[in-house]
Amino acid sequence: MGSVGVALPFVGMVMAECAQVGLMIVGKIAMSKEMSNLVFIFYSNAFASLILLPSSFLIHRSQASQRPPLTFSILSGFFLLGLLGPDDLGRRSGSQSRPVLSLSVSNGSAMAAW
Secondary structure (H helix, E strand, O other): OOHHHHHHHHHHHHHHHHHHHHHHHHHHHHHHOOOOHHHHHHHHHHHHHHHHHHHHHHHOHHHOOOOOOOOHHHHHHHHHHHHHOHHHOOOOOOOOHHHHHHHHHHHHHHHOOO
16 A cells, blocks of 8 residues: 555545534634524535535446445435434433534544544
């Protein structure tokens, strides 16, 4: 593995952290100018979808034959998880569960770059 292959996970981690910090800064500015939380979440998710969906089709185009097909049961499971969220799946155990869960998901998403 060359030096590019060794440095790639580190570059991915730095990019993920920069994106996360940038989103936090933009969110703080938007909230200080009295933008609604729901409106900001909608715009940030729409922007992320516009960037990530086309790039995922371009990057993973050659591996399409190796992946199993998405069945209706898998898609409905994704939908229910998105609809209910992790808080409604039995993870509520106290008043500190939401901050701890959000912190662990935040750290886990940054580690997904590895």
